[in-house]
Amino acid sequence: MSVILEARGLTAFYGDFQALFGIDVTVERGEVIALIGSNGAGKSTFLKALAGLLPAPAEQIIYKGEAVGGAAAARIVGAGIALVPEGRRLFASLSVEENLLLGAYSARPGRWTLDTVYALFPILKERRHHLATALSGGQQQMVALGRALMSNPDLLMCDELSLGLAPVVVREIYAALPSIVAGGMSAIIVEQDVQLARRVSKRFYCFQEGRVSLAGASAEVSDEAIALAYFGAMS
Amino acid sequence: MSSIVNILLQGVLLGALYALFAMGQSLVFGVMRLTNTAHGDFIVLLVFVLFVLTNLAHMPLWAAVPMLIGIAFCAGYALQYTVLNRVSGRDPLPSLVVTFGLSIVIQNVLQEVFSADPRALATGGFESMSISLPGGIALGLLPILTLAVTVAATLGLQWLFGRTPLGRVFRATSDDREIVQLMGVSPRRTFALAMGIAFVLIALAATLYAMRTAVSPSDGPALLLYAFEAVIIGGMGSFWGTFLGGIALGVAQQIGFYIDPGWGIWLGHVLFLALLTIRPQGLLPKTA
Numbered sequence: 001m002s003v004i005l006e007a008r009g010l011t012a013f014y015g016d017f018q019a020l021f022g023i024d025v026t027v028e029r030g031e032v033i034a035l036i037g038s039n040g041a042g043k044s045t046f047l048k049a050l051a052g053l054l055p056a057p058a059e060q061i062i063y064k065g066e067a068v069g070g071a072a073a074a075r076i077v078g079a080g081i082a083l084v085p086e087g088r089r090l091f092a093s094l095s096v097e098e099n100l101l102l103g104a105y106s107a108r109p110g111r112w113t114l115d116t117v118y119a120l121f122p123i124l125k126e127r128r129h130h131l132a133t134a135l136s137g138g139q140q141q142m143v144a145l146g147r148a149l150m151s152n153p154d155l156l157m158c159d160e161l162s163l164g165l166a167p168v169v170v171r172e173i174y175a176a177l178p179s180i181v182a183g184g185m186s187a188i189i190v191e192q193d194v195q196l197a198r199r200v201s202k203r204f205y206c207f208q209e210g211r212v213s214l215a216g217a218s219a220e221v222s223d224e225a226i227a228l229a230y231f232g233a234m235s
Numbered sequence: 236m237s238s239i240v241n242i243l244l245q246g247v248l249l250g251a252l253y254a255l256f257a258m259g260q261s262l263v264f265g266v267m268r269l270t271n272t273a274h275g276d277f278i279v280l281l282v283f284v285l286f287v288l289t290n291l292a293h294m295p296l297w298a299a300v301p302m303l304i305g306i307a308f309c310a311g312y313a314l315q316y317t318v319l320n321r322v323s324g325r326d327p328l329p330s331l332v333v334t335f336g337l338s339i340v341i342q343n344v345l346q347e348v349f350s351a352d353p354r355a356l357a358t359g360g361f362e363s364m365s366i367s368l369p370g371g372i373a374l375g376l377l378p379i380l381t382l383a384v385t386v387a388a389t390l391g392l393q394w395l396f397g398r399t400p401l402g403r404v405f406r407a408t409s410d411d412r413e414i415v416q417l418m419g420v421s422p423r424r425t426f427a428l429a430m431g432i433a434f435v436l437i438a439l440a441a442t443l444y445a446m447r448t449a450v451s452p453s454d455g456p457a458l459l460l461y462a463f464e465a466v467i468i469g470g471m472g473s474f475w476g477t478f479l480g481g482i483a484l485g486v487a488q489q490i491g492f493y494i495d496p497g498w499g500i501w502l503g504h505v506l507f508l509a510l511l512t513i514r515p516q517g518l519l520p521k522t523a
Contacts, residue, residue, distance in 0.1 A: 051417060052416070053413065053416065053417070072416070072421070073416035073417055074416050074418075074419045074420060074421045077416075077417055077418065077419045078419050082417070083417050085414055085417065089411055089414045091406065091407040091410040091411060091414075091415075092410050092411075093406045093407075093409070093410055094403060094406055094407055094410070098403050098406075098407075101400070101403065102403055102404070102407050102415075102418050102420075103418055105404070105418045105419045105420055106418065106419030147418070148417075151418070151419065
């Protein structure tokens with residue numbers, strides 16, 4: 001297996017505030033990894049830096065052998081990294097179908113088209129002419145996921161797909177993940193629900209206060225070790 | 236009876252010009268939330284460019300107008316890309332200050348170069364031609380042409396925004412300029428394109444305005460006021476709203492002129508203030 005993305009000591013700042021302190025993460029081709037950690041641990045910041053929404057030194061993000069840190073977000077998606085942003089962030093004045101079509105703006109060829117997204121989430125086809133924001137939370141998340149897929153990424157990044165959704169809806173959305181990555185796509189899944197995150201991923205990284213506190217194979221590391229990495233040492 | 240019909244018709248025709256003044260402003264506000272206080276001065280500036288093309292370069296009008304439109308598009312694109320993008324942030328104040336400054340610069344440069352004299356565009360008598368309707372009503376051909384251009388511009392913008400991939404990008408960029416980058420869209424280029432199109436509308440307005448009346452370098456702020464009023468009366472960011480806003484303003488002014496020649500402009504402002512009090516969201520708030 002070859003490495004598709006590598007973060008090497010990635011640092012990120014919001015103004016003067018440092019949010020990431022040297023993150024090392026590796027993703028291989030066709031691999032799903034999970035990022036877990038409490039609120040404010042830096043998971044979303046990490047994804048934003050990878051997507052080009054936050055400045056980063058070029059050599060701290062290596063994608064397909066190329067240093068891409070700090071490149072414009074519009075260029076990153078063209079290179080094949082797509083982000084499903086936290087809180088979905090659908091375009092409110094666009095219909096479901098228009099949201100999906102905008103996802104295809106970078107015109108990368110691949111298996112994901114309107115037809116294949118509708119086949120994955122049939123409910124979206126029924127509601128394609130509705131305003132995206134008129135849909136239920138779960139359906140909106142499907143639109144956000146479909147919009148990211150429409151760019152035919154090689155690396156899909158999902159930031160808290162389960163945010164604000166009922167457990168049954170979360171299960172429905174995650175049920176689609178295996179068929180999405182079946183074509184060899186890599187994925188980074190950020191998830192609050194640790195058990196869910198471990199179930200869908202091969203490896204995981206636990207973030208704590210802007211650093212990686214634990215990394216390992218999702219099926220092997222003990223719950224105790226994760227709890228310790230998640231909350232920090234109990235005093 | 237026929238005088239009421241006449242007032243309404245003349246009001247609609249006058250209002251069409253105001254609506255055309257406002258269309259570019261509405262577009263720019265809709266896409267990038269930019270309040271362009273130099274809008275009126277851009278109209279005047281393009282009038283003088285057209286004047287240079289026809290009177291100094293001796294181009295015929297049919298050749299000068301397409302050239303003006305081309306120049307306008309490039310100028311608008313470049314202005315947004317190099318200057319206004321730096322101030323098109325969430326905070327409205329920097330862009331207000333910069334466009335206010337541009338307004339002063341344009342007025343003074345035009346006065347320096349062309350003096351303060353009003354200039355008129357020669358149209359071979361087209362501006363005074365009219366058709367007669369029963370009841371002694373005469374409709375000018377130039378105002379009718381203006382109305383046709385304004386309706387075409389409104390339809391065109393509505394189609395562009397509602398039905399085309401570019402319109403989708405405009406609306407999405409207006410919704411969320413951060414997330415749209417994740418789709419591969421560059422907001423800087425999108426904004427520049429929007430300003431380029433706004434300048435094409437300004438060029439059309441400038442042409443029809445210069446054919447109608449003599450224009451002097453300091454006329455910009457008054458035109459800006461009409462454009463603002465039309466946009467706000469109509470409801471921000473909706474093109475048919477802006478169209479209706481311009482028409483409402485024109486009709487109100489025409490009624491004022493009928494009552495007393497000194498009342499026209501004033502009654503337009505009264506309508507604007509009244510609407511701002513009763514229906515601050517405008518006649519047609521954003522639908523598309």
